[in-house]
Amino acid sequence: MSNSATFERGIHPKYNKELSSGKPVSAVKLPQRIVVPLSQHIGAPAKCEVKIGDEVKKGQVIGSPSGFVSSPVHSSISGKVVAIADFPTAIGRLVPSVVIESDGKDEAIAFRENPAYMNLSADEIKALIKEAGIVGMGGAAFPTNVKLSPPKEKPIDTVILNGAECEPYLTADHRLMVERPKEVIEGLKIIMKALGVNEGHVGIEENKPDALAAMKSAASGESNIKIHSLEIKYPQGAEKMLIKAIKNREVPSKGLPMDVSVVVQNIGTALAIYEAVRYGKPLIERVVTVTGNGIKEPRNMMVRIGTLLSDVIEQCGGLVEGAVKVISGGPMMGFAQWSLDVPVTKGTSGILVLTEIEYVASDEYFPCIRCGRCVDVCPIGLNPSMLSILAEKGFYEEAKQYNLFDCFECGSCAYVCPAKRPMVQFMRLAKSQVKP
Amino acid sequence: MSTDVKNQQFIVSVSPHVRDEESIARIMWTVNFSLLPAFIMAVYYFGPKAVYVTGLCILTAVLSERIFQKGMNKKVTSTDGSAFLTGLLLGMNLPPNVPFYIPIVGSFVAIIITKMLFGGLGYNIFNPALIGRAFLLLTWPKLMTKWHEPTAQFLGLDAKTTATPLGILKEEGLTKLIEHFGDKASLYKSLLFGSTAGSLGETSAIALLIGAAILFYKKYITWHIPFSFLATVALTAWIFGGKGGLFTGDPVIHLLSGGMMLGAFFMATDYVTCPTIRKGQIIFGIGCGAITMLIRLKGGFPEGVMFAILLMNCFAPLIDRNVKPKQFGAVKEKKK
Numbered sequence: 222m223s224n225s226a227t228f229e230r231g232i233h234p235k236y237n238k239e240l241s242s243g244k245p246v247s248a249v250k251l252p253q254r255i256v257v258p259l260s261q262h263i264g265a266p267a268k269c270e271v272k273i274g275d276e277v278k279k280g281q282v283i284g285s286p287s288g289f290v291s292s293p294v295h296s297s298i299s300g301k302v303v304a305i306a307d308f309p310t311a312i313g314r315l316v317p318s319v320v321i322e323s324d325g326k327d328e329a330i331a332f333r334e335n336p337a338y339m340n341l342s343a344d345e346i347k348a349l350i351k352e353a354g355i356v357g358m359g360g361a362a363f364p365t366n367v368k369l370s371p372p373k374e375k376p377i378d379t380v381i382l383n384g385a386e387c388e389p390y391l392t393a394d395h396r397l398m399v400e401r402p403k404e405v406i407e408g409l410k411i412i413m414k415a416l417g418v419n420e421g422h423v424g425i426e427e428n429k430p431d432a433l434a435a436m437k438s439a440a441s442g443e444s445n446i447k448i449h450s451l452e453i454k455y456p457q458g459a460e461k462m463l464i465k466a467i468k469n470r471e472v473p474s475k476g477l478p479m480d481v482s483v484v485v486q487n488i489g490t491a492l493a494i495y496e497a498v499r500y501g502k503p504l505i506e507r508v509v510t511v512t513g514n515g516i517k518e519p520r521n522m523m524v525r526i527g528t529l530l531s532d533v534i535e536q537c538g539g540l541v542e543g544a545v546k547v548i549s550g551g552p553m554m555g556f557a558q559w560s561l562d563v564p565v566t567k568g569t570s571g572i573l574v575l576t577e578i579e580y581v582a583s584d585e586y587f588p589c590i591r592c593g594r595c596v597d598v599c600p601i602g603l604n605p606s607m608l609s610i611l612a613e614k615g616f617y618e619e620a621k622q623y624n625l626f627d628c629f630e631c632g633s634c635a636y637v638c639p640a641k642r643p644m645v646q647f648m649r650l651a652k653s654q655v656k657p
Numbered sequence: 658m659s660t661d662v663k664n665q666q667f668i669v670s671v672s673p674h675v676r677d678e679e680s681i682a683r684i685m686w687t688v689n690f691s692l693l694p695a696f697i698m699a700v701y702y703f704g705p706k707a708v709y710v711t712g713l714c715i716l717t718a719v720l721s722e723r724i725f726q727k728g729m730n731k732k733v734t735s736t737d738g739s740a741f742l743t744g745l746l747l748g749m750n751l752p753p754n755v756p757f758y759i760p761i762v763g764s765f766v767a768i769i770i771t772k773m774l775f776g777g778l779g780y781n782i783f784n785p786a787l788i789g790r791a792f793l794l795l796t797w798p799k800l801m802t803k804w805h806e807p808t809a810q811f812l813g814l815d816a817k818t819t820a821t822p823l824g825i826l827k828e829e830g831l832t833k834l835i836e837h838f839g840d841k842a843s844l845y846k847s848l849l850f851g852s853t854a855g856s857l858g859e860t861s862a863i864a865l866l867i868g869a870a871i872l873f874y875k876k877y878i879t880w881h882i883p884f885s886f887l888a889t890v891a892l893t894a895w896i897f898g899g900k901g902g903l904f905t906g907d908p909v910i911h912l913l914s915g916g917m918m919l920g921a922f923f924m925a926t927d928y929v930t931c932p933t934i935r936k937g938q939i940i941f942g943i944g945c946g947a948i949t950m951l952i953r954l955k956g957g958f959p960e961g962v963m964f965a966i967l968l969m970n971c972f973a974p975l976i977d978r979n980v981k982p983k984q985f986g987a988v989k990e991k992k993k
Contacts, residue, residue, distance in 0.1 A: 229985075234675055389675065461985065471986040546668045557669040575674060584670065587681055587734075588779030592928040593935070594679075602984040606933050607977070624984065632673035639679045640779075646671040 225427050226466040227452035232598050232633045234389050234455055234553070236428065237579075240519040241512045242392040246400060248523050249536055253323050255527030256308050257283060257294055258316040261566040262356040263363045264290030271319060275302045279329040280503050283319050286351070292364045293354040296321055297505035297525035299328040311530075311549035311563050312556050318564070321527070332501035339414065346415040346498055353497030354504045354567070358489035359383060359458070360550055362568035365490060369415045375479040377416045381467055382409050384425040384432065384488050385451055385458030388551025391571045393508040394488035396521045398425065398432035401492060402439035408491030409446060411498050416484060421446040422467050428453045455553060456631040460485045462600055474627050475657070489570070504567055511537045515544030515574030524565045530572055531561035546580050548573040553632045587640040595634035595644065601627045605634035605644055612647035617654040626657045681778075684877055685738030691868035692745055692923065698851050698861035702807035703753040707857050710760055711748030717764035718744030725773045739778050743767050746786035749858025749919060750963070751793070753805050759797065763789040783970045784930045787963050794963075804854035819854045822847075822914045827959040830900065831907065848913035859919045862912075869922035878926045881938035882945075886921040887912060889946025897954060911953065920945075920962035930970045937973075937980035944969045 260266035267284030271277060277296040284294040296319075304320040335341060341349070351366035371377055382405070386394045397405060409421050423440070425433050427450045440446045449467050451457050461472045463485060470481040478485050486494075489507060496502040505526050512519040517538025524533055530547065534540060548555040549569055565572075595605035603624055611620040628648045635644035699707040722740040726733045747763050767789030775781045794801045804824070806817045822844075825834045838844035847853050851861025859865075872878045891908035898906025911917065916924075925931060925945050932941050945965045952961025 229983075232677075234677075465985075473986045473988045474984065475988075476986065540665065544665070544667075546670075546674060548674055552675040553673045555672060555674065557667070557672075557674065559667055559669045573674075580668070580674065588777065590681060590779045590928045591933045592684070593933040596933055596982050597935070599982070600985065602982045602987075604933065604977075604982060627985070630672070636673050636675065637677050637679065639677075639681050639684055641676065641680070643671055645673065649671075 225450045225452040226424070227454055227457065228462040228465040228600060230598050230600050230602070230633075231454040231456065231462070232636050233453070234636060236389045236453070237512075238390060238392050238395070238428065240390065240514070241510050241521055242395055242429075244392075244396075244520040246396050246508050246521045246523050249525065249528060249533060251298065251323060251325070251327055252525060252528045252532050254303075254529075255296070255298055255321050255323075255525060256318050256529065256564040257296065257321065257527040258308065258310050258318045258564065258566060259284040259294060260316050261294060261310075261362055261526070261568065262292045263361060264288065264292070264367075266317065267291060267294050269305060269317065269319065271302050271305075273302050273305060276300070276324075277302060277321060279327060280332060280505060281330050282503075283321075290364055290367050292356050293352065293503075294526075295354055295503040295505050297527050298323045299326050300324040309560065309563050310566060311558060311569060334500050335498060338411065338498045341414075341498065343415045343417060346411055349498050349501070350415070350494055353493070353502065355490060355493050355497055356504070356567050357487055358493065358507060358567060358570065359487035360554065360568050360570060362566070365486070365494065368484060368486075369412065371416075371479045371484070376482055377418055377479060377484050378482045379420045379422065379468060379484075380409065380413050380416060380418050381463055381483060381485045382421070382423040382488055382491055383458050383460070383463055383485055384423050384429075384436070385463060386429070386488075387426060387455045387458040388553055388555075388570070389455070390512050390573050391510045391551045392512070392521055393510045393570050395429050395432050397488050397492055397508055398429070399435050402435040404495045405488055405491050406436070406439045406443065406446065407499070408493075408495035409486075410443070411494055412484070412486055412491065413445075418484075419445050422449060423447070424449045424451050424457075424463050424467050426451045426453050426457055455633065456600055459600065459629060459631060461629075474624060507565070507567065507569070509533065509565055509569055510571040510573075512571060513548075513574040513576070514579055515540055515546075515576045517541055524569075526567060527564045529562055529564055530558065533565060533572060534561060534574070540574060541576065543576045543578075544574045545577050546575040548575065553636070554630065586642045589640055589642060592639060594637040594639065598633045598637050600631060600633065601629070603628055605648075608651065609634075609642055609644050609647040612651035617651045620651040621655050625651050625655075628652075681739070682737040685742050687875055687877065688872065688923070689738055689742050689745055691871040692749065692858065694864035694867045695749065695858045695861055695919070696745075698864040699749065699857040702851060702860065703805070703857055706753045710751055710753065710755060710857060711745060713757060713760035714748035714751070714764045715741055715744030717761045718747070718768050721765055721768045722773065725769060726777075731777070734778065737778070740768055743772070743785045743789075746919075746923065747789045750786060750790045750856045750916065752801060752803055753857055754803060755800055759793055759800060762796075763793045766792045779929055781929055782974075783967055784924055784927050787924060787967050790963055791967060806854060807852045807860065821854045821959065822910070823953065823959040826910065826914075827953075831910075834910070845909060845913070848910065853914070855914075856916065856919075859916045862918045865918040865922060869918075872922065872926075878922065879935065879938070881935050882926050882931060882942040883921045885939045885942030886925055886945045886949075887917070889943045890917065890950055893947065893950035893954075897950070911950070915953075915960040916962040917949075920949075920966055924962075925966050925969070930973060932973045932976040932980065934977060934980045934982055936982075937976040940976055940980070941969050941973060944972060
């Protein structure tokens with residue numbers, strides 16, 4: 222793999238990963254209270270299975286799936302249910318959530334282990350994954366068992382693990398690949414088994430040589446798994462870009478990876494799958510990169526689902542003077558927070574705090590001067606300039622003609638815009654006004 | 658919960674949360690800076706008049722934008738370097754010896770009529786400086802075509818009146834033009850360094866190329882427009898430009914003379930008035946080149962760069978509508 226694979230266009234933002242890339246994943250001390258949203262995934266919210274006053278144990282189901290595209294949620298500590306009400310989540314929506322106060326014992330239910338997990342059938346694997354409440358941990362949080370159950374007319378021949386981690390600052394997947402490469406590879410093998418696929422790939426941006434080396438060595442005995450070095454370029458970790466780089470297949474406009482016979486999974490998800498299938502462990506904790514110059518001691522942490530951002534930040538030394546923006550996720554596609562009283566959920570890959578220096582004010586913007594920078598970087602080959610002007614003027618139907626719905630809001634156009642236009646906002650506005 | 662984070666207020670805005678440092682003002686001021694070599698050459702060849710004419714253009718441009726925006730209760734953006742650039746470009750497109758009202762009227766037309774009345778930066782259809790110049794040329798044709806020898810007149814004495822190289826070429830032919838400069842080599846040399854009659858900032862090809870190199874280095878312009886523009890001019894000049902039949906023309910003279918360098922690198926590449934899509938920019942450049950040569954070879958004016966760019970400005974929106982960038986995952990019509 223001499224030439225690093227990649228896609229056309231894209232941007233080169235400052236990655237700033239050195240803040241946390243050398244920090245091993247450390248544990249967070251047991252939170253006193255957790256807030257577990259019943260909907261942390263795309264699809265129907267889970268049905269609440271507990272009531273106020275109930276004693277729960279770590280790993281116990283507190284919400285069960287209410288449909289095919291849905292996912293259960295579990296308690297990540299042992300303690301007592303003290304409230305069930307709507308709470309704000311990191312994406313800004315109010316979601317019915319279960320609040321659990323710790324009893325300090327951290328008692329877990331008994332997990333059902335499967336030492337001979339590679340002998341399980343595809344359906345058994347998918348059932349275990351569903352029971353464990355596993356969803357895509359890269360951010361979108363789509364229920365994984367659904368992704369592993371493509372319709373018959375869409376045969377799958379390839380699984381790709383996304384180790385690109387192209388979002389600046391984030392190092393959660395990086396650390397997992399360095400520290401637990403064997404388990405990640407086992408996770409990949411389980412996914413391949415569940416899909417009946419013989420070809421597995423892992424794509425890693427070449428700015429993580431230690432991860433590349435660790436994964437290569439972990440996969441050395443596996444003839445059907447290839448580790449790829451990818452060019453450092455945002456959004457290399459977008460599914461469509463990753464598939465293009467590794468398999469040179471283009472997911473059709475309006476299509477999904479399964480349209481080109483590929484399933485893409487996140488590194489963290491692969492590990493969670495391994496733990497679920499091997500040890501019967503539900504998804505109750507995940508690696509979160511707590512970083513940015515606004516954090517006193519940036520680090521990677523194993524955080525229990527439901528822990529409030531304020532608790533996590535406190536354990537990283539708190540905020541520094543001049544911290545102005547808190548983001549759940551990465552700087553390109555993450556969500557700005559107005560309060561730190563929101564919980565870490567299954568899709569929270571990072572908590573990023575920016576200072577006045579890193580944060581470039583974007584509240585004032587200018588008319589488009591049609592310089593074409595956005596056209597040059599759009600990974601999908603859209604004309605963001607035109608789309609933003611059409612959205613600004615209310616011509617939403619016309620925007621649709623310019624393939625508005627192929628935009629996946631990576632923010633590359635906004636990043637390069639010299640007029641500082643809120644491009645992603647314009648795209649979302651237009652999308653909300655017309656049917657796909 | 659920790660106390661120091663409890664009462665802190667945070668900025669909430671849409672992603673992405675980090676941005677490139679490039680801004681409109683930075684781009685505009687860099688383009689202004691890249692015209693400095695050409696401006697220095699203008700002062701060298703035409704003396705203080707260059708400073709006077711260009712200064713008046715810039716002053717009028719910036720002031721009229723400011724007054725208009727204040728008067729209309731709009732955000733004042735006259736410091737973003739864009740009005741300054743319009744003034745500077747207009748100044749460089751004027752003959753050295755014009756009365757004071759020429760720069761003032763030209764800048765007024767450029768900024769107020771061409772730019773502000775269409776909605777300000779980003780909304781104008783035509784290159785403001787070129788409309789300003791076109792207006793002046795049609796209103797005061799005599800004054801706007803009175804050219805001077807490039808001998809710096811620091812004492813304020815009037816320089817000898819003469820025709821531009823393209824003017825001589827049009828009226829008296831290539832032989833006379835070469836005679837005027839001695840031999841072909843010194844003609845090329847004069848065109849390259851700028852010791853010929855012409856507009857203030859257009860004569861020195863080498864100074865303009867240095868400026869263009871800055872723009873290329875900063876990635877502010879790409880090859881698409883200048884290359885297709887210049888290539889079309891060179892090819893057309895070579896094929897149709899000679900008196901001895903096809904393929905006998907001299908492309909070098911056409912490339913280095915008149916407003917060619919200034920037009921191809923600094924005027925046709927104006928973001929607002931050229932197509933956004935790179936493929937479309939090639940069409941735009943070819944159009945500019947073809948119209949320039951049509952006017953130079955067959956039209957009534959010796960020079961055609963200005964009208965060529967203005968005419969192609971009209972087509973920019975049409976080109977942008979019909980040329981699409983290469984779309985990822987474009988769906989070919991499949992049999993159903």
